Amino acid sequence: MIILKKVLVAVNFDEASNVALRYARSLSKNFGAQLHVIHVMENLFLRPMANDPHAIEVGITRRLLDVLSDEDRNELHAVPVIRKSDAPAEEIVKYASAEQIDLIVLGTHGRPGLAHFLVGSVAEKVVRTAPCPVLTLRHPEREFVTDDAPKA
Numbered sequence: 001m002i003i004l005k006k007v008l009v010a011v012n013f014d015e016a017s018n019v020a021l022r023y024a025r026s027l028s029k030n031f032g033a034q035l036h037v038i039h040v041m042e043n044l045f046l047r048p049m050a051n052d053p054h055a056i057e058v059g060i061t062r063r064l065l066d067v068l069s070d071e072d073r074n075e076l077h078a079v080p081v082i083r084k085s086d087a088p089a090e091e092i093v094k095y096a097s098a099e100q101i102d103l104i105v106l107g108t109h110g111r112p113g114l115a116h117f118l119v120g121s122v123a124e125k126v127v128r129t130a131p132c133p134v135l136t137l138r139h140p141e142r143e144f145v146t147d148d149a150p151k152a
Contacts, residue, residue, distance in 0.1 A: 004031040008101040010038050010092050010122070013063060016107030016139035021067065023137060024105040028076045033102065035076040038095055039064050040088035057082070089125030097131045104134045 009024035011017040021037065028035040041060050064080050072078035085091040096104055108123040127134045 002031075004028075004033040004102045006036060006099060006101045007031075007033045007103050007105060008036040008038060008092070008096055008099070009105040010040070010088070010126075011064070011067060012039065013067070014107070016109055016137070018067075018107070019139050020105045020107035020137050023135065025072065025076065027103065027105070027135075033076075035072055035078045036081060036095075036099060036101065037064065037068060037072075037078060038081040038083065038092060040083045040085050040091045043084045043086050057084075089122045089129070092122070092126050093129045093131070101132055103132060104130055105137070106134060107137050107139050109139060 004027065007024050007028045009017075009020050011021055024035060024037075027033065039060060041057065061080075061082055064082060068078050068080060081095060083091045083095065092104065092106075095101070104126060106123045106126060108121065123134075123136045127136065
């Protein structure tokens with residue numbers, strides 16, 4: 001029997017992470033698991049910037065809170081998490097270990113060849129180092145999550 005008590009989804013506010021959030025919500029709901037939603041923002045400390053770093057962090061926090069629905073908060077007991085790091089994969093894995101996460105859900109763009117080599121893949125690094133199973137969702141791809149109500 002598979003038991004999930006805590007599901008972690010990493011979001012960066014793009015379409016791939018929106019799909020991952022949908023899957024994580026569904027899994028959390030079906031297993032009665034608590035939903036953790038993490039965003040790892042770039043570490044802005046000591047970087048020259050035109051904008052106020054504090055204002056950027058406030059905006060990202062607001063954006064993360066906006067992606068959580070009332071159902072996420074009330075039924076799934078969602079935990080919004082913001083971390084600062086230049087190594088997002090390491091931060092996701094560190095959080096998963098500290099919070100004893102049972103499953104990590106990540107969206108990926110599935111970049112081929114040279115693009116993957118140059119950009120790297122947060123998802124790949126998480127898969128290789130995570131303390132728990134990782135579900136990666138390539139976007140765009142066939143989706144299995146459907147609305148509860150059948151379409152007429």
